[in-house]
Amino acid sequence: MYRIAEKESLAPGIKRIRVEAPLIARKTRPGNFIILRIDETDERIPLTVSDFDRDKGLISLIFQEVGYTTRKLGQLEVGDYIRDLVGPLGKHLDIEPYKKVICLGGGSGTALLYPKVKAFWQKGAEVFTITGARTGELVILEDELRGFSNELYITTDDGTYGYHGQVTDILDKLLQEHSDIDLILAIGPVPMMKAVVNITPPEIKTIVSLNALMVDGTGMCGGCRVTVNGETRFTCVDGPAFDGHQVDFDELINRLSFYKDTEDHLCKLDQLAREVEG
Amino acid sequence: MSLQKQKNPMSVQEPRERIKNFKEVALGYTPEEAINEAWRCLQCPTAPCVTGCPVEVPIPDFIKAVREENFEQAIDIIKTKNNLPAICGRVCPQEEQCEKVCIMGKKNEPVAIGRLERFVGDYALQKTSDKNSTYNRTTAKKEAKVAIIGSGPAGLTAAADLAKEGYQVTIFEALHATGGVLRYGIPEFRLPKGIVDQEVTEIKKLGVDIRLNVIIGKTITIEELFTAGYQAIFIGTGAGLPKFLNIPGENLNGIYSANEFLTRVNLMKAYKFPEYKTPVKIGKRVAVVGGGNVAMDSARTALRLGAEEVSIIYRRSKNELPARQEEIEHAEEEGIIFRTLNNPVAFHGEKGRVTKVECIRMELGEKDGSGRPVPVSVEDSNWFLPVDSVIIAIGQTPNPLLTSTTGNLKTEAWGGITVDENLATSIPGVFAGGDIITGAATVIKAMGAGKKAARSIIEYLEKAK
Ligand SMILES: Cc1cc2nc3c(=O)[nH]c(=O)nc-3n(C[C@H](O)[C@H](O)[C@H](O)COP(=O)(O)OP(=O)(O)OC[C@H]3O[C@@H](n4cnc5c(N)ncnc54)[C@H](O)[C@@H]3O)c2cc1C
Numbered sequence: 250m251y252r253i254a255e256k257e258s259l260a261p262g263i264k265r266i267r268v269e270a271p272l273i274a275r276k277t278r279p280g281n282f283i284i285l286r287i288d289e290t291d292e293r294i295p296l297t298v299s300d301f302d303r304d305k306g307l308i309s310l311i312f313q314e315v316g317y318t319t320r321k322l323g324q325l326e327v328g329d330y331i332r333d334l335v336g337p338l339g340k341h342l343d344i345e346p347y348k349k350v351i352c353l354g355g356g357s358g359t360a361l362l363y364p365k366v367k368a369f370w371q372k373g374a375e376v377f378t379i380t381g382a383r384t385g386e387l388v389i390l391e392d393e394l395r396g397f398s399n400e401l402y403i404t405t406d407d408g409t410y411g412y413h414g415q416v417t418d419i420l421d422k423l424l425q426e427h428s429d430i431d432l433i434l435a436i437g438p439v440p441m442m443k444a445v446v447n448i449t450p451p452e453i454k455t456i457v458s459l460n461a462l463m464v465d466g467t468g469m470c471g472g473c474r475v476t477v478n479g480e481t482r483f484t485c486v487d488g489p490a491f492d493g494h495q496v497d498f499d500e501l502i503n504r505l506s507f508y509k510d511t512e513d514h515l516c517k518l519d520q521l522a523r524e525v526e527g
Numbered sequence: 528m529s530l531q532k533q534k535n536p537m538s539v540q541e542p543r544e545r546i547k548n549f550k551e552v553a554l555g556y557t558p559e560e561a562i563n564e565a566w567r568c569l570q571c572p573t574a575p576c577v578t579g580c581p582v583e584v585p586i587p588d589f590i591k592a593v594r595e596e597n598f599e600q601a602i603d604i605i606k607t608k609n610n611l612p613a614i615c616g617r618v619c620p621q622e623e624q625c626e627k628v629c630i631m632g633k634k635n636e637p638v639a640i641g642r643l644e645r646f647v648g649d650y651a652l653q654k655t656s657d658k659n660s661t662y663n664r665t666t667a668k669k670e671a672k673v674a675i676i677g678s679g680p681a682g683l684t685a686a687a688d689l690a691k692e693g694y695q696v697t698i699f700e701a702l703h704a705t706g707g708v709l710r711y712g713i714p715e716f717r718l719p720k721g722i723v724d725q726e727v728t729e730i731k732k733l734g735v736d737i738r739l740n741v742i743i744g745k746t747i748t749i750e751e752l753f754t755a756g757y758q759a760i761f762i763g764t765g766a767g768l769p770k771f772l773n774i775p776g777e778n779l780n781g782i783y784s785a786n787e788f789l790t791r792v793n794l795m796k797a798y799k800f801p802e803y804k805t806p807v808k809i810g811k812r813v814a815v816v817g818g819g820n821v822a823m824d825s826a827r828t829a830l831r832l833g834a835e836e837v838s839i840i841y842r843r844s845k846n847e848l849p850a851r852q853e854e855i856e857h858a859e860e861e862g863i864i865f866r867t868l869n870n871p872v873a874f875h876g877e878k879g880r881v882t883k884v885e886c887i888r889m890e891l892g893e894k895d896g897s898g899r900p901v902p903v904s905v906e907d908s909n910w911f912l913p914v915d916s917v918i919i920a921i922g923q924t925p926n927p928l929l930t931s932t933t934g935n936l937k938t939e940a941w942g943g944i945t946v947d948e949n950l951a952t953s954i955p956g957v958f959a960g961g962d963i964i965t966g967a968a969t970v971i972k973a974m975g976a977g978k979k980a981a982r983s984i985i986e987y988l989e990k991a992k
Pocket residue numbers: 617618619620676677678679680681682699700701702705706707708709712713714741742743744763764765766767789820821824851926928929960961962963967968969970971973
């Protein structure tokens with residue numbers, strides 16, 4: 250059992266919890282994720298560790314309440330327990346070799362971007378960060394990101410905050426201004442990552458972090474498979490970060506859609522139960 | 528008295544009924560049936576059955592006890608060699624082992640050793656559910672700490688044997704539940720999870736500490752286990768990595784590895800959706816690729832989830848199907864279609880979901896090194912099988928999660944851990960057994976390895992004193 254030590258709301262529908270998981274906190278590095286199961290009857294879902302405090306034995310998880318499980322997670326309060334939590338999973342991202350990087354976060358993907366931005370900064374790299382949201386009130390981690398970036402750009406689809414447009418518009422501009430970028434890192438909705446890859450020249454290393462559906466997270470089921478450079482890879486053990494120029498995004502989008510109807514069904518049942526309870 | 532030529536039949540749920548539920552198919556012997564069957568044993572002094580058994584259960588002795596209605600004694604006899612009879616009686620390929628060499632079997636049907644073992648195992652579980660443990664600590668508590676990695680049959684057996692000798696044993700398991708394949712692979716209708724739970728409870732009563740959600744190699748490394756004071760380690764991490772066919776279309780929606788499909792249904796209980804929240808979607812027509820136990824389990828599970836037409840696609844002929852005889856028979860009774868001598872070459876889909884398996888017909892050629900005929904494809908014989916989903920059950924290899932993060936642990940080219948005849952690995956104090964050293968094999972072989980490793984570990988710890 251894993252106790253929730255802190256909880257806060259970052260934006261409507263986006264929450265951050267800090268969970269007591271000392272063994273995992275001790276081992277986590279930027280890019281790792283965990284898998285949790287709230288209760289006996291729940292699904293196992295992966296969440297990226299957005300920050301960790303080794304001394305206090307805490308890991309931070311940021312999630313958007315998009316489905317049944319994340320909504321249920323959002324309803325847990327400080328002092329409540331998560332039944333199962335395992336990690337750290339996946340390959341961590343090598344921070345060392347890069348000197349000048351552009352980091353892009355879309356939606357709640359910004360939460361997953363944050364630990365990497367921080368790590369690049371702490372290793373002395375020059376960091377340009379672009380974070381995009383649908384609308385102003387969904388912009389998250391602005392202060393945190395600003396503290397670890399040379400330049401921070403915020404974009405919103407509706408222009409209610411920051412630049413009115415897409416993260417790729419800013420990326421385009423930065424690529425024209427700087428010829429010595431050695432890494433682009435994009436984390437967000439698949440269409441956004443695909444768009445980023447489409448405008449980055451193949452000679453600039455572009456890493457994307459994939460959010461495939463998972464069950465075990467240990468390479469045991471193959472449900473998280475993706476095609477990278479024409480080969481099948483398992484996101485949970487070979488990833489979650491891959492060379493964006495080699496990822497088959499359309500296949501990923503298709504695979505992510507497979508359980509859409511069962512998820513909707515669960516959410517509807519849940520809604521109904523709530524209404525009945527009043 | 529004239530000898531009864533056939534085995535006493537074991538009652539089963541009717542096929543038409545059972546395909547609608549996940550309850551156990553085979554129902555087990557009554558005491559009368561068991562005693563009757565026990566009388567069929569010739570008690571031959573050579574006892575070839577004992578050598579046929581990978582862990583050498585004293586078969587004639589326990590059968591004699593059953594015959595004398597002394598079930599308590601029968602369980603004691605079995606447990607000298609086998610900790611998990613209720614499980615082995617259900618899942619061992621007896622026709623390849625003890626029953627294959629049974630003298631009765633030369634002219635008639637062999638003695639139903641598996642059914643008798645199951646009877647005795649179930650009897651013992653029933654007794655212990657209201658009484659104290661059947662396991663007894665035989666010696667005083669010892670100081671030495673031993674870590675067991677993986678809670679499959681290999682790990683559970685090693686843990687029980689070491690705890691019985693008084694060692695401080697901790698099992699580390701990556702998943703949120705114990706049992707390994709017994710839990711996530713073999714379905715409820717063949718091995719009720721209540722039995723796995725009971726066996727695990729027995730092992731806990733011996734003082735074994737079980738820590739779930741810990742991945743050795745990720746959460747804690749082998750080196751850290753030593754630092755934490757564990758003096759010996761047993762690796763029983765199994766063969767958990769699913770193989771794929773690597774043919775076009777394999778990543779279409781609706782195509783599962785057997786591991787994913789069975790894990791969703793067994794471990795995550797997708798068959799109880801929406802009470803349990805993990806979904807599984809299979810549709811009406813399902814093709815299962817492969818011919819082993821995993822394929823039979825997948826096919827029969829699909830049927831129980833409501834599929835109307837379930838085919839097994841296997842590249843050799845029926846004679847070569849590697850599954851247990853009983854599973855093949857049960858699958859046939861339940862209406863599974865065997866499309867043998869066929870091999871998938873591609874999957875085709877519409878709107879991202881699989882709709883057809885393209886198969887090619889096969890013929891049997893010369894025998895290969897293993898004595899099995901090599902399947903050869905028949906040119907221009909491609910045909911299409913319409914499907915809503917596909918389950919790929921063509922085998923598993925060892926999961927590299929632990930080996931890849933443990934630098935000095937020697938492995939074989941195929942990924943298994945290298946061990947010597949005492950199951951010692953290249954790291955002093957670290958032993959390994961089960962599917963991780965053999966590749967996907969059987970429950971009883973994994974248990975045998977667990978036992979052997981426990982003996983080696985005891986020897987190692989005694990020497991280290
Ligand atoms: C569907 C199916 C049906 C089968 N049917 C039969 C049958 O009828 N008869 C039969 O005899 N055999 C059968 N088998 C084979 C049999 O189940 C296996 O041979 C046996 O379970 C192997 O035991 P094991 O202890 O070596 O490994 P497993 O049972 O695979 O257990 C390994 C355990 O280790 C855990 N683990 C892995 N890595 C780590 C790590 N790094 N840290 C911590 N824990 C870890 C895993 O989560 C797992 O729980 C079947 C297999 C399958 C998949």
